[in-house]
Amino acid sequence: MPYLSRPPSHLTRLSVPNFRFLLLFFLTVAVAVQFTACAAPEKQTVDATELTVVDGLGRSVSLATSPERVVSIAPGATHVVRAAGGLERLVAVTTADYQVEDLAHLPRISALPLDLEAIVGFNPDLILASDQVNDPAHAEMFEALDIPIIYLGSDSWSDVHDSILETGHVLGTRESAQSAADSLEAMRLQLISITEGQEVLPTGIFLVSHITSYSFGQGSYVLDLMEWAGIEPLTRSFETPAPILDDEWVLLNNPDFILGTFGESGSKESLLANHPTWRSLDAIRSDRLVDVPASLILTPGPENIRAAWQMAMAVHPALFDSSLTAQKLESERNSQSIP
Amino acid sequence: MVLGLLILAILPVMGVGMAFGSVSLPFVFTLKTLFSGITGGLPVETDRLAEIVLQIRLPRTLAAFTVGAGLSIIGVAMQALVRNPLAEPYVLGISGGASAGASLFYMGLIPTFIAARIDMPVAAFLGALTAITLVYVVARSGGRLSVSRLLLAGVALAAFMAAISAFVTLASPDANKTRAVLFWLMGSFNGVTWSELPIAVSVTLLGGLTLFALARPLDALLSGEESASSLGVQVESLKKLLIVLSALVTGVLVSISGAIGFVGLIIPHSVRSIMGISHRWVLPGSFVAGGLFMVLADTLSQWALPGQQLPVGIVTAMCGVPFFLMLLRRTDYQFK
Numbered sequence: 001m002p003y004l005s006r007p008p009s010h011l012t013r014l015s016v017p018n019f020r021f022l023l024l025f026f027l028t029v030a031v032a033v034q035f036t037a038c039a040a041p042e043k044q045t046v047d048a049t050e051l052t053v054v055d056g057l058g059r060s061v062s063l064a065t066s067p068e069r070v071v072s073i074a075p076g077a078t079h080v081v082r083a084a085g086g087l088e089r090l091v092a093v094t095t096a097d098y099q100v101e102d103l104a105h106l107p108r109i110s111a112l113p114l115d116l117e118a119i120v121g122f123n124p125d126l127i128l129a130s131d132q133v134n135d136p137a138h139a140e141m142f143e144a145l146d147i148p149i150i151y152l153g154s155d156s157w158s159d160v161h162d163s164i165l166e167t168g169h170v171l172g173t174r175e176s177a178q179s180a181a182d183s184l185e186a187m188r189l190q191l192i193s194i195t196e197g198q199e200v201l202p203t204g205i206f207l208v209s210h211i212t213s214y215s216f217g218q219g220s221y222v223l224d225l226m227e228w229a230g231i232e233p234l235t236r237s238f239e240t241p242a243p244i245l246d247d248e249w250v251l252l253n254n255p256d257f258i259l260g261t262f263g264e265s266g267s268k269e270s271l272l273a274n275h276p277t278w279r280s281l282d283a284i285r286s287d288r289l290v291d292v293p294a295s296l297i298l299t300p301g302p303e304n305i306r307a308a309w310q311m312a313m314a315v316h317p318a319l320f321d322s323s324l325t326a327q328k329l330e331s332e333r334n335s336q337s338i339p
Numbered sequence: 340m341v342l343g344l345l346i347l348a349i350l351p352v353m354g355v356g357m358a359f360g361s362v363s364l365p366f367v368f369t370l371k372t373l374f375s376g377i378t379g380g381l382p383v384e385t386d387r388l389a390e391i392v393l394q395i396r397l398p399r400t401l402a403a404f405t406v407g408a409g410l411s412i413i414g415v416a417m418q419a420l421v422r423n424p425l426a427e428p429y430v431l432g433i434s435g436g437a438s439a440g441a442s443l444f445y446m447g448l449i450p451t452f453i454a455a456r457i458d459m460p461v462a463a464f465l466g467a468l469t470a471i472t473l474v475y476v477v478a479r480s481g482g483r484l485s486v487s488r489l490l491l492a493g494v495a496l497a498a499f500m501a502a503i504s505a506f507v508t509l510a511s512p513d514a515n516k517t518r519a520v521l522f523w524l525m526g527s528f529n530g531v532t533w534s535e536l537p538i539a540v541s542v543t544l545l546g547g548l549t550l551f552a553l554a555r556p557l558d559a560l561l562s563g564e565e566s567a568s569s570l571g572v573q574v575e576s577l578k579k580l581l582i583v584l585s586a587l588v589t590g591v592l593v594s595i596s597g598a599i600g601f602v603g604l605i606i607p608h609s610v611r612s613i614m615g616i617s618h619r620w621v622l623p624g625s626f627v628a629g630g631l632f633m634v635l636a637d638t639l640s641q642w643a644l645p646g647q648q649l650p651v652g653i654v655t656a657m658c659g660v661p662f663f664l665m666l667l668r669r670t671d672y673q674f675k
Contacts, residue, residue, distance in 0.1 A: 249646035
């Protein structure tokens with residue numbers, strides 16, 4: 001097989017100069033790339049100093065430019081982005097986000113466990129997380145991938161307020177964010193002014209579900225919402241923020257109102273099916289059950305104020321002029337783009 | 340002597356279970372209410388505190404005793420059946436099957452025409468029945484029941500059923516249902532009503548009496564199938580009966596209390612270490628000791644977090660296991 005033992009002569013002749021040329025070419029490219037690589041961080045550093053924020057975990061986060069591709073990895077963070085007027089920047093939200101109209105077009109990523117690969121696959125220039133929900137350890141991983149991540153504070157109403165302003169600052173929608181934050185605070189103060197001054201507050205418990213009686217204890221934002229709504233939360237006595245109420249305790253304390261995110265399946269009958277001894281409670285006998293949409297209350301965020309209004313209107317109907325209140329809520333909703 | 344002491348302890352322990360609950364009630368009031376309730380002298384509906392005693396604590400305490408007693412005697416039966424000290428009521432995948440049944444029901448993954456006719460406890464029972472049937476089919480070979488196959492199939496099916504429960508729970512979009520299933524999987528007597536007791540008590544008594552009647556064959560079975568057979572024991576029939584009884588009692592009890600582990604393991608061994616290995620004593624001893632243990636564990640679970648529910652499965656493990664390990668340190672303990 002001569003063609004294998006000796007290569008064709010024209011190939012042998014051409015190969016030597018081609019090899020030298022290629023070697024020279026690659027060396028030139030390598031040097032050029034090296035120079036470029038050295039120069040690139042310098043440019044990033046210059047941009048990065050333009051925007052630096054301290055997030056809910058106390059981390060200092062620098063952003064090169066105003067982000068255009070934002071991934072929210074917590075429903076609370078999505079609510080804050082909406083309130084700050086930056087909804088069009090979102091490229092993905094989590095499967096835990098509620099199915100509302102303005103998020104319907106967005107792809108969803110797994111929230112539990114967090115689908116890290118999918119997040120990176122969206123090529124985000126900012127990830128927004130919640131300091132209450134998301135794992136702080138993820139920050140290091142995303143930093144290593146050069147993707148900035150901001151953990152928004154949501155421990156209290158003032159945290160939510162600050163998060164809206166901070167998000168507006170980061171997304172370049174300061175005016176919208178300021179307007180929304182001011183408007184929400186005005187709604188809160190107005191609600192408190194309506195419900196305060198009553199001699200005796202009605203008592204209540206808030207249940208996350210009509211099946212297992214998960215509730216909220218000390219340190220929970222839901223107790224704040226109930227107080228603004230003019231309701232005395234009986235579960236304030238629990239030191240844990242998420243107690244599971246015992247039937248005996250509920251019977252003994254006999255709340256005036258049972259509030260909860262009961263949803264479509266959460267009728268009085270289904271509540272009694274799971275807690276038959278509650279039949280003698282005043283709240284059950286008098287049909288004082290208040291259903292609050294889960295999307296408004298189960299995630300700490302700007303929507304919570306609407307939940308507080310709904311609870312107050314259900315518990316203190318005499319304090320509200322229904323037509324005026326509806327108009328007020330509608331106008332607030334439009335001004336803040338709250339669904 | 341020991342059995343007598345255990346029986347004597349029933350009343351005081353039940354009294355403790357009735358006296359201490361999630362809320363603090365005067366003991367005298369509890370006693371008076373009990374007496375009035377039994378004699379029919381108290382209009383329960385009008386007195387909320389009396390309702391706590393008669394409609395919550397009393398059925399709850401009785402349910403705890405029943406479940407503890409039932410799971411313990413089935414633990415004895417399972418250990419004799421497979422001649423393995425590691426056996427417990429859940430070893431044959433019964434608990435896993437019940438959990439999978441409950442999970443599928445909660446998540447709405449059971450066909451509608453079935454789901455509309457059952458509730459969660461029935462779904463749990465059907466899950467347990469499915470699991471034990473599969474294990475039985477796999478373990479049966481040539482008309483005989485292989486104990487080693489029974490154990491291996493049980494362990495494998497338990498893992499499979501646990502995977503089903505984990506998958507449907509994790510994949511569920513309904514957080515409320517996920518929470519409910521996770522809580523149920525840890526076991527609780529909160530919300531047990533009078534209507535749930537008759538079946539549970541009947542099945543447990545049936546199981547207890549049947550097993551007590553089989554005390555001698557069970558003793559023989561511990562020495563090996565051939566030895567038992569030579570002593571005139573119908574080994575294959577006995578094994579089948581034990582499996583059916585185990586599925587029935589465990590399935591019914593799990594359906595009212597959720598999955599409570601360790602009781603069926605630690606109580607029989609604890610009783611054996613004190614009363615010896617004869618089933619004539621181990622069975623009644625385990626029945627009473629299991630019931631007492633569960634009542635105390637449930638009382639502790641209510642006392643530990645006042646006003647809140649602490650799954651009793653956590654207490655049985657945290658309190659029972661150290662005690663059990665201490666017993667095992669005794670050098671004279673023997674299983675067979």
